[in-house]
Amino acid sequence: MSAIVGLWCVAGLLGIAATAIVASRWSLGSPLVYGASLVACLAGLASALCHLLGGAPADTLALPIGLSGSGSSFRVDALSAFFLVVVNLGGVVASLYALGYGRHETARLRVLPFFPAYLAGMNLVVLADDAFSFLIAWEFMSLTSWALVVAGHRSSESTRAGYVYLLMASFGTLVLVFAFGVLTGTGGDYSFAAIRASHPDSVVAALVLLLALVGAGSKAGLVPLHVWLPLAHPAAPSHVSALMSGVMTKVAIYGFVRIAFDLVGAPLEWWTSLVVLAFAGATVVVGILLAVMQRDLKRLLAYSTVENIGIIFIGLGLALAFHADGMGVPAALALTAALFHVLNHSLFKSLLFLGAGAVLSATGERNMDRLGGLIHRMPRTAFAFLIGCAAISALPPLNGFVSEWLTFQAILIGPDLPQWGLRFVIPMVGALLALAAALAAACFVKAYGLVFLGRPRRPAAEAACEVDRFSLAAVFILTGLCVIAGVLPGLVIDALAPVVHGLVDARMPAQTFLSWASIVPIAQSRSSYDGLIILLFLVSAGTLTAMFIHRVASRATRRSALWDCGYPDPSPLTQYSSSGFAMPIRRVFATTLFLVRETVDMPRPGETRAARHRLKVMDPAWRFLYGPPARGVWRLAGRLNRFQFLTIRRYLTLVFATLVLLLLVVAAWR
Amino acid sequence: MALMLDLLAQAAQMFLVLIVAPLVIGITRKVKARLLRRVGPPVWQFYIDLWKLVHKEAVLAMDASWLYRVAPYLVFATTWVAAALIPTYATDLMFSWSADLIAIVALLATGRFALALAGMDAGARFGGIGASREMMIASLAEPAMLLVVFTMALIAGTTQLSAVAVTFADTGVGLRVSLGLAMVAFVLVALAENGRIPIDNPATHLELTMIHEAMVLEYSGRHLSMIEAAAALKLVLYFSLFSCLFLPFGMATTDKSADAMMLGFGSYLAKLIVLSILLPVGELAVAKMRVFRVPVFLGGAFAAASLAVFLLFVSRSF
Numbered sequence: 001m002s003a004i005v006g007l008w009c010v011a012g013l014l015g016i017a018a019t020a021i022v023a024s025r026w027s028l029g030s031p032l033v034y035g036a037s038l039v040a041c042l043a044g045l046a047s048a049l050c051h052l053l054g055g056a057p058a059d060t061l062a063l064p065i066g067l068s069g070s071g072s073s074f075r076v077d078a079l080s081a082f083f084l085v086v087v088n089l090g091g092v093v094a095s096l097y098a099l100g101y102g103r104h105e106t107a108r109l110r111v112l113p114f115f116p117a118y119l120a121g122m123n124l125v126v127l128a129d130d131a132f133s134f135l136i137a138w139e140f141m142s143l144t145s146w147a148l149v150v151a152g153h154r155s156s157e158s159t160r161a162g163y164v165y166l167l168m169a170s171f172g173t174l175v176l177v178f179a180f181g182v183l184t185g186t187g188g189d190y191s192f193a194a195i196r197a198s199h200p201d202s203v204v205a206a207l208v209l210l211l212a213l214v215g216a217g218s219k220a221g222l223v224p225l226h227v228w229l230p231l232a233h234p235a236a237p238s239h240v241s242a243l244m245s246g247v248m249t250k251v252a253i254y255g256f257v258r259i260a261f262d263l264v265g266a267p268l269e270w271w272t273s274l275v276v277l278a279f280a281g282a283t284v285v286v287g288i289l290l291a292v293m294q295r296d297l298k299r300l301l302a303y304s305t306v307e308n309i310g311i312i313f314i315g316l317g318l319a320l321a322f323h324a325d326g327m328g329v330p331a332a333l334a335l336t337a338a339l340f341h342v343l344n345h346s347l348f349k350s351l352l353f354l355g356a357g358a359v360l361s362a363t364g365e366r367n368m369d370r371l372g373g374l375i376h377r378m379p380r381t382a383f384a385f386l387i388g389c390a391a392i393s394a395l396p397p398l399n400g401f402v403s404e405w406l407t408f409q410a411i412l413i414g415p416d417l418p419q420w421g422l423r424f425v426i427p428m429v430g431a432l433l434a435l436a437a438a439l440a441a442a443c444f445v446k447a448y449g450l451v452f453l454g455r456p457r458r459p460a461a462e463a464a465c466e467v468d469r470f471s472l473a474a475v476f477i478l479t480g481l482c483v484i485a486g487v488l489p490g491l492v493i494d495a496l497a498p499v500v501h502g503l504v505d506a507r508m509p510a511q512t513f514l515s516w517a518s519i520v521p522i523a524q525s526r527s528s529y530d531g532l533i534i535l536l537f538l539v540s541a542g543t544l545t546a547m548f549i550h551r552v553a554s555r556a557t558r559r560s561a562l563w564d565c566g567y568p569d570p571s572p573l574t575q576y577s578s579s580g581f582a583m584p585i586r587r588v589f590a591t592t593l594f595l596v597r598e599t600v601d602m603p604r605p606g607e608t609r610a611a612r613h614r615l616k617v618m619d620p621a622w623r624f625l626y627g628p629p630a631r632g633v634w635r636l637a638g639r640l641n642r643f644q645f646l647t648i649r650r651y652l653t654l655v656f657a658t659l660v661l662l663l664l665v666v667a668a669w670r
Numbered sequence: 671m672a673l674m675l676d677l678l679a680q681a682a683q684m685f686l687v688l689i690v691a692p693l694v695i696g697i698t699r700k701v702k703a704r705l706l707r708r709v710g711p712p713v714w715q716f717y718i719d720l721w722k723l724v725h726k727e728a729v730l731a732m733d734a735s736w737l738y739r740v741a742p743y744l745v746f747a748t749t750w751v752a753a754a755l756i757p758t759y760a761t762d763l764m765f766s767w768s769a770d771l772i773a774i775v776a777l778l779a780t781g782r783f784a785l786a787l788a789g790m791d792a793g794a795r796f797g798g799i800g801a802s803r804e805m806m807i808a809s810l811a812e813p814a815m816l817l818v819v820f821t822m823a824l825i826a827g828t829t830q831l832s833a834v835a836v837t838f839a840d841t842g843v844g845l846r847v848s849l850g851l852a853m854v855a856f857v858l859v860a861l862a863e864n865g866r867i868p869i870d871n872p873a874t875h876l877e878l879t880m881i882h883e884a885m886v887l888e889y890s891g892r893h894l895s896m897i898e899a900a901a902a903l904k905l906v907l908y909f910s911l912f913s914c915l916f917l918p919f920g921m922a923t924t925d926k927s928a929d930a931m932m933l934g935f936g937s938y939l940a941k942l943i944v945l946s947i948l949l950p951v952g953e954l955a956v957a958k959m960r961v962f963r964v965p966v967f968l969g970g971a972f973a974a975a976s977l978a979v980f981l982l983f984v985s986r987s988f
Contacts, residue, residue, distance in 0.1 A: 442805035449790030576798025
């Protein structure tokens with residue numbers, strides 16, 4: 001049932017995309033397209049939720065389109081149902097948001113047809129049940145999102161982002177083609193059922209896992225394959241950014257989980273998990289350090305996505321390690337933590353990108369050094385954004401904390417593993433995760449403080465006004481879900497149980513009937529956490545204290561000018577700036593790693609020009625990994641450029657020489 | 671009836687930490703003053719200060735938002751709840767399972783998040799300095815603290831504080847290298863988190879060297895009193911955590927009779943007094959360091975704690 005509904009949703013979305021080519025010329029085209037996408041995603045969401053919560057068996061469906069002889073098949077099991085929920089929830093919220101936001105769209109023909117097509121692509125990846133349709137859907141998803149990235153094609157930033165994205169996406173798909181090629185072997189049966197039945201030996205399995213890590217990791221934003229992400233995600237329109245960061249990276253995670261835990265079949269060698277953990281550890285720290293140093297709000301969010309992908313991969317790596325050693329319940333715990341973080345990140349990252357979009361449409365600015373004080377002008381957006389910031393910084397009692405807490409619990413089972421290598425790496429990864437959590441808090445204090453608090457730094461920020469109802473509704477749905485998932489995490493964990501059970505043959509203890517909605521990863525005596533009690537305690541302690549003080553003592557309040565130690569400066573530019581806020585962290589952690597270059601140009605006494613401070617921060621991946629080959633290609637291209645300006649005689653000579661050479665090769669081959 | 675008694679025991683702990691917090695601050699100030707050959711204020715001075723502040727009118731900057739007014743209560747609430755969840759005189763109180771050690775560390779992070787935002791809210795320059803430095807120090811101190819938590823969890827096999835305390839108090843873990851390293855790391859982190867010398871000086875009047883004080887420079891009246899009370903509670907929290915983890919004797923663990931409770935009460939107060947005498951003595955022996963020396967200091971804590979964890983991870987097979 002759910003596979004049919006899923007495919008109808010995809011068909012519906014594709015139909016909307018086709019209609020949108022015409023509809024984007026109408027004045028009501030934009031609400032029509034987004035409204036229809038909303039309905040289609042809502043249907044997909046409902047059916048996937050029913051499948052997941054109802055515990056329905058896997059549902060398959062074959063269509064006679066695709067490769068000759070086999071057609072293409074689709075399947076909804078617990079894993080795909082969960083990811084369908086994530087995808088369609090993101091789709092619903094983004095469409096709802098775009099009902100209001102899309103009215104400001106200038107190049108509608110460049111956005112409207114691709115938006116539903118992109119949603120259809122993501123749904124199709126999760127539904128696919130054979131390698132061929134999986135790869136086709138994957139590439140379709142990449143290309144439609146590429147089209148959305150270059151929608152604002154007039155800015156050089158978008159075209160550059162589109163170029164890098166296209167290169168990296170093709171590379172990722174290429175590696176995935178290899179992975180599936182190795183996995184299917186020479187048999188030629190591309191269906192997932194056949195792959196599952198084939199049981200590759202351990203070397204092949206490890207090779208497939210590494211290829212999947214590179215292929216899916218490049219889409220998800222694993223360091224050092226993340227370089228396209230902070231360029232492409234901010235360049236797209238904000239509701240698409242939310243989908244790309246919140247949802248598409250999760251589809252990539254789905255690809256990895258599907259291959260590593262389901263298709264490969266047998267538990268993998270333990271050292272493969274070591275590789276995953278090493279990449280994940282690097283990803284969390286590099287991602288969040290780069291996020292702290294950004295000045296562009298959307299780019300900061302994109303780098304923070306890189307960090308969160310690292311957190312998810314830490315959970316997946318731990319699950320692989322425990323699974324390889326036959327420790328079922330710890331593997332279930334680590335996998336639950338990872339999947340819980342998938343859901344959480346899709347919630348709060350969508351929320352933050354939509355909030356950033358609201359700021360962008362209200363002020364026209366993404367540069368945090370030109371914003372400020374928006375909490376007075378956009379109070380509702382500011383509130384929702386605050387909850388999102390607290391959730392992503394892993395603060396109790398919100399949802400980000402729960403999944404990180406579960407990951408820490410899984411890390412603490414690490415010493416029970418028999419391998420020395422893992423015992424060394426796992427505490428290191430734990431320390432990196434703790435570091436990243438603390439830096440994330442710094443990063444989001446900076447983002448929120450600069451954008452919403454303080455005094456407005458530019459007139460545009462002063463003139464901002466609250467966004468429309470649809471955008472607010474979308475943002476508040478996500479806020480509510482963040483709070484619910486944080487306060488009642490047992491519900492999510494129990495909903496994830498069939499997914500996890502299907503992958504590692506074990507599950508966490510049932511959480512729903514524990515007292516006071518607490519959660520227990522392994523056993524009550526070992527560790528437990530209760531978001532509901534913490535929330536109740538915090539609210540009651542805070543309000544009772546406030547009421548007590550107001551009643552017993554004083555509630556007199558007076559507004560006055562800023563004190564600022566007696567020397568207040570009227571210029572709002574004297575407030576802390578983005579690079580100023582990040583300076584201590586930059587100095588402590590990042591000077592050598594990120595090749596920070598600071599130049600100070602101080603005028604001599606008597607000169608009237610302004611002083612200048614220039615700061616350059618470079619992503620190490622560009623410098624070490626992509627820089628040298630790119631420069632090599634550039635130099636080679638420069639050399640080859642000479643061939644463009646030859647005379648006709650020389651061209652003919654070249655053609656003749658090539659012919660002779662090829663004939664010689666053929667002759668030698670024989 | 672049993673439920674009522676359980677609730678009562680939990681409520682007693684909740685109000686115990688609240689009531690002793692200003693006293694602890696008073697003792698540290700008095701000891702410090704005596705060591706400097708001053709007479710110093712009486713030990714109950716901090717109660718009087720709080721009472722005075724609560725009755726004063728609160729002055730808000732023009733651009734301060736609702737967040738600025740809510741943050742002091744939020745900081746107070748998070749610190750209070752975290753402090754009340756740490757076993758003081760008895761273990762296994764009614765709500766002790768609702769947050770483990772990791773959650774308590776994270777609750778303190780919630781309070782810090784709110785305070786750093788409030789520092790940036792008024793639009794003052796010093797607020798930004800304070801927030802930025804505080805978050806930098808937190809980003810160094812939190813990983814070290816979590817590694818200390820890992821050490822405890824690996825020795826006791828649980829992150830539940832009550833269970834850790836019971837293990838350490840009753841089964842006799844004995845002297846361990848890991849525990850020693852963890853204690854060193856814990857003390858360094860506690861100094862940084864509470865803004866004591868050598869990281870920060872709670873009594874400073876020089877704005878450029880402030881960290882915590884710079885964030886709250888604009889606060890006044892009842893809001894300031896909440897923040898000061900939260901700072902005192904945080905000190906008590908770290909004292910309780912220290913005595914729970916490293917000096918767990920005297921606590922009422924399995925025996926929950928009235929005598930055992932009284933013994934736990936008395937020993938807890940004695941531990942608090944000893945610690946609040948030791949703290950100023952230690953503070954007077956060192957000088958405050960520059961802000962950019964702090965990473966070295968906390969890096970030491972991190973190294974000690976990670977060494978402790980590595981020892982445990984590696985020695986598990988023996």
